[in-house]
Amino acid sequence: MSIEVLENLKKAIIEYDSEGAASWAKKVVQDRIDPTKALDVMTVAIRQIGDGFSRGELFLPDLVGAADAMSAATPIIEEEIKRVGARRESLGTVVIGTVYGDIHTIGKTMVATLLQADGFVVNDLGINITAENFVEGIKKYNADILAMSSLMTTTAPEQRKVIETLKKESLRDKVKIMVGGGAITQEFADSIGADGYEPTAVGAMKLAKRLVEK
Amino acid sequence: MALKGFTRNFKPLEILTEEQVEAIHRGTLEVLWVTGVRVEHERALKLFEKNGCKVDYDEMRVRIPPALVEECIRKAPSSFHAEARDGKKSLMLGDNNFYFGGAPGLQSVDLDTWEPRVATRKENYDSVTVLDALPNVHFLCPYTPYFGFEGVPPCMAMLESQAARIRNSTKCICVGFSNDSEVFAIKMAQALGIEIMGTCATAPPLAMYRDAAESAFRFAEAGFPLRILSGQVMGGTAPATIAGGVITNNAEVITGLVLAQLIRPGMRVLVKDFSHPMNMNTGAPGFGSIVACLHNAASNQIFRKYGVPIDNATCYPNSKMPDYQCGYEKTLRVLVAGLSGANLLLLHGSVHGELTYHSVQAILDDDLAGMVGRFMEGIEVNNETLAVDLIEEVGPIPGYFLNKEHTRKWWKLEQFVPKVADSLTYPEWMNTGKKSCLDYAKERMEEILTTHKPIPLTPSQEEDLERILEEARRYYKERGLISEEEMATYRESMKSPNYPYE
Numbered sequence: 001m002s003i004e005v006l007e008n009l010k011k012a013i014i015e016y017d018s019e020g021a022a023s024w025a026k027k028v029v030q031d032r033i034d035p036t037k038a039l040d041v042m043t044v045a046i047r048q049i050g051d052g053f054s055r056g057e058l059f060l061p062d063l064v065g066a067a068d069a070m071s072a073a074t075p076i077i078e079e080e081i082k083r084v085g086a087r088r089e090s091l092g093t094v095v096i097g098t099v100y101g102d103i104h105t106i107g108k109t110m111v112a113t114l115l116q117a118d119g120f121v122v123n124d125l126g127i128n129i130t131a132e133n134f135v136e137g138i139k140k141y142n143a144d145i146l147a148m149s150s151l152m153t154t155t156a157p158e159q160r161k162v163i164e165t166l167k168k169e170s171l172r173d174k175v176k177i178m179v180g181g182g183a184i185t186q187e188f189a190d191s192i193g194a195d196g197y198e199p200t201a202v203g204a205m206k207l208a209k210r211l212v213e214k
Numbered sequence: 215m216a217l218k219g220f221t222r223n224f225k226p227l228e229i230l231t232e233e234q235v236e237a238i239h240r241g242t243l244e245v246l247w248v249t250g251v252r253v254e255h256e257r258a259l260k261l262f263e264k265n266g267c268k269v270d271y272d273e274m275r276v277r278i279p280p281a282l283v284e285e286c287i288r289k290a291p292s293s294f295h296a297e298a299r300d301g302k303k304s305l306m307l308g309d310n311n312f313y314f315g316g317a318p319g320l321q322s323v324d325l326d327t328w329e330p331r332v333a334t335r336k337e338n339y340d341s342v343t344v345l346d347a348l349p350n351v352h353f354l355c356p357y358t359p360y361f362g363f364e365g366v367p368p369c370m371a372m373l374e375s376q377a378a379r380i381r382n383s384t385k386c387i388c389v390g391f392s393n394d395s396e397v398f399a400i401k402m403a404q405a406l407g408i409e410i411m412g413t414c415a416t417a418p419p420l421a422m423y424r425d426a427a428e429s430a431f432r433f434a435e436a437g438f439p440l441r442i443l444s445g446q447v448m449g450g451t452a453p454a455t456i457a458g459g460v461i462t463n464n465a466e467v468i469t470g471l472v473l474a475q476l477i478r479p480g481m482r483v484l485v486k487d488f489s490h491p492m493n494m495n496t497g498a499p500g501f502g503s504i505v506a507c508l509h510n511a512a513s514n515q516i517f518r519k520y521g522v523p524i525d526n527a528t529c530y531p532n533s534k535m536p537d538y539q540c541g542y543e544k545t546l547r548v549l550v551a552g553l554s555g556a557n558l559l560l561l562h563g564s565v566h567g568e569l570t571y572h573s574v575q576a577i578l579d580d581d582l583a584g585m586v587g588r589f590m591e592g593i594e595v596n597n598e599t600l601a602v603d604l605i606e607e608v609g610p611i612p613g614y615f616l617n618k619e620h621t622r623k624w625w626k627l628e629q630f631v632p633k634v635a636d637s638l639t640y641p642e643w644m645n646t647g648k649k650s651c652l653d654y655a656k657e658r659m660e661e662i663l664t665t666h667k668p669i670p671l672t673p674s675q676e677e678d679l680e681r682i683l684e685e686a687r688r689y690y691k692e693r694g695l696i697s698e699e700e701m702a703t704y705r706e707s708m709k710s711p712n713y714p715y716e
Contacts (some may be wrong), residue, residue, distance in 0.1 A: 007560060049634065059494035060449075060450075060492065060494045060495070060497055061449065061494060101392075103417050104495045106447075106450050106451075106492075152392075153362055153368045154369065154371070154372075154393065157367070157369065158366050182569075183320075183368075200496075201497075
């Protein structure tokens with residue numbers, strides 16, 4: 001019975017079915033199924049989508065559709081994990097967002113999805129995020145990695161501001177910082193003291209792994 | 215007198231039936247009234263409300279009634295004069311007039327490796343000189359040629375770029391907006407006694423951020439024209455379907471148009487289509503896509519129905535160098551935009567999307583502009599061009615036309631001769647080093663830079679320009695947008711004996 005529920009949860013994510021994913025997640029809770037097992041199958045599902053994307057067989061609408069379905073189920077399962085006091089295995093916790101003044105969301109969402117697929121716990125703060133909001137997010141989620149995006153040259157300096165604010169708050173050494181977006185180059189990333197830069201979402205996924213291994 | 219540019223002398227391309235145009239117009243009105251648009255600007259919301267819009271202040275959502283939309287469209291002039299520093303280069307926007315402009319690039323490219331790199335100050339100024347010299351460049355768009363150059367902090371990029379355009383060109387100038395840059399842009403123009411065209415870029419889907427609305431107010435209050443655009447990516451920030459994309463783009467630019475007309479009735483505005491399908495592998499805009507051409511043709515048909523001058527982005531290729539792909543991507547965009555009724559078109563210099571720019575590309579593009587412009591001019595039909603009498607006079611072989619007065623007069627009027635195209639025969643080509651258009655373009659760039667001297671500003675204009683730039687530098691420094699380190703680099707870059715030109 002529990003295998004059937006978990007299979008359906010996995011299937012819902014693979015079929016981009018947010019409502020289905022949420023209702024099968026509720027069924028996990030109802031039937032007292034081990035929530036860490038549910039999280040495992042969800043990760044398997046999103047990784048399957050991520051692999052398809054990496055191979056060029058699936059496309060962005062598929063990736064984002066599966067990510068939405070995953071996001072619909074995740075809070076329900078996480079709540080249950082907390083309730084039963086289980087430990088959630090993950091590669092690390094990421095806080096991600098597009099910087100203040102910049103409203104470009106897609107690149108950031110791709111990275112968030114792939115990081116999630118790879119086994120990170122990802123907290124996507126969204127777009128137009130101020131330095132203060134990033135600091136709050138890092139504290140709230142006890143993040144291992146901060147990932148920032150800016151598409152425009154005019155908003156790239158905001159990444160510097162976030163890093164400066166983290167220094168003031170004595171949080172700089174607590175997180176690894178990765179940056180990306182159309183306006184960012186390796187030189188810029190070095191100049192603001194980021195720990196890493198990658199130009200593609202798949203590259204960002206590999207970078208995050210390297211950063212937590214260090 | 216306005217600069218002539220080109221004139222489309224035939225009926226525009228109509229890709230939609232009348233019923234389809236009506237369906238898209240009705241869809242737009244429904245979206246504006248039922249869904250509404252998020253406008254993050256209190257003063258704008260109050261103005262919308264005062265004029266009969268439904269405003270939800272908590273959601274910052276404005277719902278615009280159809281009658282107000284149609285009234286504001288009527289208030290917008292169907293054509294207008296946009297002044298250039300040199301009055302003879304001013305533009306008459308609207309009707310069948312067709313002008314080309316320099317496109318922006320984030321960076322320059324290396325001509326050997328075609329890899330992107332940051333432009334130098336000298337390259338930026340030289341690139342403006344080239345645009346000033348090219349006969350088929352009629353205006354210079356915001357960020358053109360570069361989004362920024364060596365030594366300049368990002369928040370000063372737009373203003374430094376504008377200063378370069380003003381200094382090295384007398385053509386019509388457009389400016390963007392970011393972090394209050396338009397305040398200084400307007401000050402510069404007013405101090406120098408010139409006009410600039412502003413920009414209001416809405417944010418798809420269906421949103422207008424504070425800065426965009428503020429820009430509309432500032433340019434309206436300055437009495438300058440305004441270009442209104444969106445910049446959707448179909449499948450991402452707009453429906454994946456062309457018809458749906460045209461509706462949301464339309465709703466977004468119309469929101470800007472209504473705001474502009476409410477601030478200043480009769481304000482000179484241009485509406486723009488800057489839409490691309492999403493590359494579903496990378497998320498990047500599909501520059502050079504044929505779908506963008508379809509969207510463009512449909513949008514232009516709607517805009518013509520509205521009778522508002524049309525600014526068309528963008529002939530941006532996906533290619534990374536001026537190769538076969540670049541050629542067809544640019545040509546299709548230019549031709550479709552022109553055929554479907556564009557009045558302004560960004561073309562010159564874009565190497566890859568908005569990411570790279572080079573003068574060599576601008577020189578190649580000038581030939582494309584000339585060719586398409588020639589096509590737009592169409593075919594003159596009168597007794598003299600019909601040449602029936604001449605045909606009778608020449609008769610069958612051994613008669614010929616090469617020695618006729620008619621030929622001497624008319625071939626130059628009828629033909630367009632590209633300046634840097636390879637038009638040699640095989641023997642000539644083999645004996646002259648097998649040059650391509652790219653080689654010729656490089657030579658022409660050197661020639662222009664040696665011979666073309668842009669008309670300089672007067673000393674007092676120059677003083678005003680530098681004073682306002684300095685004011686902006688201090689403003690951004692105080693606001694923390696320029697770090698100590700950046701300022702030091704910036705100051706250092708200004709120490710060249712040939713500042714501001716290198």
